[in-house]
Amino acid sequence: MWGRRRRGVGPSGSGAEELRARRREREAALRKARRQEQLVSKRLLREDTAAEEGGQDGAEIVPDPLSDDEVLELLRGVQRASEDRKRSLSRLRWALQNKETQQKFVRLDGSIRTLIGLFTSSLADMQMEAARCLHELSHSSDPAVAEACLPVTSYLLTYLSGHSVEFTELCLYTLGNLVVESEAVRKQLLPQGIIPVLASCIQSPHEAVLEGLGYVLSQLLQAKEAPTEIIPLVLDSVLPQHMLRLVCSGLKAGIGAAVEFAWCLHYIVCSHTANAALLSLGALPALTSFLLDLASEIPQDAPEGLELLVCPVLRCLSNLLAEETGYEVQIQDERLLVALFLILQCFLRQHLFIVQECLWLLNNLTADEPFFCSTLLSLDLLPALLQLLPCSQMASVLVLTVLCNIAEKGPAYCQQLHQQPALPLLLPTLMLPNPEVVGQCLELLHLLFLHWPEAAADFVRQGGHRALEQHQSTPELQERARALLDMVGQPLGASAFSPCHATLSAFS
Numbered sequence: 001m002w003g004r005r006r007r008g009v010g011p012s013g014s015g016a017e018e019l020r021a022r023r024r025e026r027e028a029a030l031r032k033a034r035r036q037e038q039l040v041s042k043r044l045l046r047e048d049t050a051a052e053e054g055g056q057d058g059a060e061i062v063p064d065p066l067s068d069d070e071v072l073e074l075l076r077g078v079q080r081a082s083e084d085r086k087r088s089l090s091r092l093r094w095a096l097q098n099k100e101t102q103q104k105f106v107r108l109d110g111s112i113r114t115l116i117g118l119f120t121s122s123l124a125d126m127q128m129e130a131a132r133c134l135h136e137l138s139h140s141s142d143p144a145v146a147e148a149c150l151p152v153t154s155y156l157l158t159y160l161s162g163h164s165v166e167f168t169e170l171c172l173y174t175l176g177n178l179v180v181e182s183e184a185v186r187k188q189l190l191p192q193g194i195i196p197v198l199a200s201c202i203q204s205p206h207e208a209v210l211e212g213l214g215y216v217l218s219q220l221l222q223a224k225e226a227p228t229e230i231i232p233l234v235l236d237s238v239l240p241q242h243m244l245r246l247v248c249s250g251l252k253a254g255i256g257a258a259v260e261f262a263w264c265l266h267y268i269v270c271s272h273t274a275n276a277a278l279l280s281l282g283a284l285p286a287l288t289s290f291l292l293d294l295a296s297e298i299p300q301d302a303p304e305g306l307e308l309l310v311c312p313v314l315r316c317l318s319n320l321l322a323e324e325t326g327y328e329v330q331i332q333d334e335r336l337l338v339a340l341f342l343i344l345q346c347f348l349r350q351h352l353f354i355v356q357e358c359l360w361l362l363n364n365l366t367a368d369e370p371f372f373c374s375t376l377l378s379l380d381l382l383p384a385l386l387q388l389l390p391c392s393q394m395a396s397v398l399v400l401t402v403l404c405n406i407a408e409k410g411p412a413y414c415q416q417l418h419q420q421p422a423l424p425l426l427l428p429t430l431m432l433p434n435p436e437v438v439g440q441c442l443e444l445l446h447l448l449f450l451h452w453p454e455a456a457a458d459f460v461r462q463g464g465h466r467a468l469e470q471h472q473s474t475p476e477l478q479e480r481a482r483a484l485l486d487m488v489g490q491p492l493g494a495s496a497f498s499p500c501h502a503t504l505s506a507f508s
Contacts, residue, residue, distance in 0.1 A: 042177045043215060044139050045170060065100035072108060079114050089118065089129040096136035106137065106148035116152055124164075131170050138177035146181035153178065153189055157197050165206045172201075172212030179219045186223055190233070194220075199237040202246075207254035210246065214260025221267035231268055235277050240268070244283060248290045250309055251297060259305070262312035269316050275323045287317050288331055295339035298346050307351045310343065314357040321364040334375045336365070341384055352392060359388070359398035366405040373406045377416045386425045393434055400429070400440040407447035414452035423459055430467035435476050442471075442480045449487045456488045464488075 066074070074095060077088030095101045105111050118130035134152055137145055156171045175194075178185045194216075201213050217239070220230050234240065243261040250258025265283070268274050290313060298306075321331075340358050347354035362385075365372040376382065388399050403422070406413050429441045445464075449456040459465070465488055471481040 042139050042141075042180055043173045045135060045173055063095055063098050063101070065098045066095055066104070068104055071095070071101060071104045075105070075108055075111055075114065078118070079110075086125060086129060089126065089133060093129065093133045093136055096133055099140060099142065102137055102140045102145050103142060106145050112148055112151060116155060119152065120155055128167060128170075131167060131174070135170055135174045135177070138174045141181070143181050146178050147184050149178055150182075150185060150188055153185060154192050157189070157192055157194060160197055160201055165208055168201075168204075168206075169208045169212045172209065172216050176212070176216040176219045179216060179223070183223070183225070186220065186225070186230075190229065195230070195233040195237055195239070199239050199242075202239060202242045207257055210257035211254065211260055214246075214257055214264060218260055218264050218267065221264055221271075226267070227271040227273045231271055231274050234268070235274050240265075240274075240278065241281055244281060244286050247309075247313065248286050250290075251293060255305060255309060259309045259312075262309055262316070266312040266315050266319075269319045269323075272323065275320060279320065283316070284320055284331060287313055287320075288333065288336055291317070291339050291343070292333075292335055295342040298342065307347060307354050310347070310354055311357055314354070314361050318357070318361040318364050321361070331365070332369075332371045334379065337362075337372060337375055337379065337381060341381055344384075344388070348391070352395070355388065355391060356394050356398060359395060359402065363398055363402050363405065366402055370409050373409050373413060376402075376406065377413070377420070382417070382420050382422070386422065389425060389429060393437060396429065396432075396434075396437045397440050400437070400444050404440070404444050404447060407444060407451065411451045414448050414455065417448060418452050418455040418458065423455065423462060423464070427462060427464055427467060430464065430471075435474060438471060438474075439477055439480070442477065442484060445484055446480070446487070449484065460488050 074088060074092045078085060078092055080088075092105075096105060115130050115133055118126050119134060121127055121130075134149065137149055140146065153175070156175050159171050160168055162168050162171075175189070179189070198213055198217060201209060204210055204213070217234075220226065221234070223230060243264055246253070247258050247262045247265065250262070265278070269278065294310065340362055344355055344358045362372075366376065376385070385399055385402065389396050403417065407417060426441055426445065430438060432438055445459070449459070465485060468481045468485050468488075471477040472485075474481070
């Protein structure tokens with residue numbers, strides 16, 4: 001789901017190309033580690049249920065399962081045209097919070113048909129109560145319950161153009177829940193025109209409707225058939241441009257809708273089927289501008305929930321930069337680096353995963369583009385980057401990878417890394433028991449020694465060779481550790497800093 005580090009022209013010669021092979025493999029493993037399970041979920045709108053049914057302080061109370069006879073009696077009460085019908089509907093809604101009762105209800109002949117009849121009635125209170133019953137059923141984890149609700153999907157779509165915000169919101173979340181559970185539901189909704197209907201709804205002025213719409217769309221975009229069957233329909237609509245607009249206005253408008261649509265964009269980008277289209281819509285400058293605005297306005301203590309918006313925006317930018325679309329993708333704005341480090345500082349204590357997302361973006365910015373490597377050094381951001389080394393294993397690997405990106409650019413960059421206090425901070429990293437972190441550190445040292453031999457001499461003076469010696473017995477590190485010892489002249493009599501064949505093979 002996350003993009004790879006891009007590759008460009010580094011140090012010349014076939015040997016330099018060989019040096020990259022091992023890092024390519026390791027970064028493939030890193031990318032795999034970034035993939036998370038799809039964020040499918042179900043939402044339940046129960047604002048007053050607990051209070052109505054005697055819950056204390058909003059605590060959720062799940063009713064006991066009803067017997068077959070009790071469920072049948074409830075259905076008959078709903079079917080009878082009497083003054084008690086609304087009360088029977090309310091009792092049914094409460095009972096349908098139980099999974100066993102849901103299963104028993106949908107197995108009864110005419111049960112869904114009865115709810116649809118009330119859902120499409122002209123009596124607003126009956127209609128709303130029937131919608132709440134259907135919403136409870138949509139929250140079931142049993143695919144059979146979701147598929148029993150298939151006949152209601154066309155009506156749910158029809159009522160998305162209604163005038164009641166509360167009713168429209170309820171229909172949206174019911175649709176979203178059904179989409180999660182059943183491929184059959186999704187296959188029915190597409191020819192029924194769900195994408196054009198959502199495209200019409202996205203221009204609603206109501207925050208609750210927009211957030212619910214984003215929820216439905218995010219669930220659709222995570223379906224396994226999305227790249228071939230859903231995303232092309234989305235791209236042919238006005239949805240992408242409005243999603244970008246709503247994400248980028250999230251700091252001024254409602255953050256809830258912005259969060260949903262940011263994840264929608266993320267799922268589209270991760271499909272690798274639509275990035276050229278997003279780039280043509282100006283996604284890269286728009287999302288960059290959003291991060292700049294965020295960094296300029298972000299308070300010292302970020303409001304809760306802001307991280308849920310920042311995370312997918314960072315991922316979208318990172319993956320768009322990594323994608324090979326045939327479009328010329330360039331951002332050369334030093335303010336973006338400053339913004340990244342401000343965001344890092346803001347979320348460092350409470351949301352470490354945002355730090356890792358920032359580092360992934362920094363990795364993709366510096367992988368091919370000397371501009372950002374030079375800017376990071378000229379703005380004196382290296383100390384702030386090095387301070388992130390102890391944050392976590394993933395952060396350590398990413399910091400070291402960014403430093404490798406800089407060192408790959410050649411002697412002038414390695415000289416600047418050497419002049420700034422990088423080596424003293426790398427020595428403790430070499431002592432860590434983590435082979436992945438140490439391995440990336442060895443890669444960095446090799447580039448430094450190769451392009452700027454003075455760094456190797458300094459490394460020896462600081463006792464770094466002793467740290468290398470301890471890894472000579474570590475199977476996955478010993479070849480590279482010995483090659484570096486050869487480069488720094490340890491043991492005595494070995495060749496000094498020339499990139500001999502043995503060294504190249506150790507780092508290929």
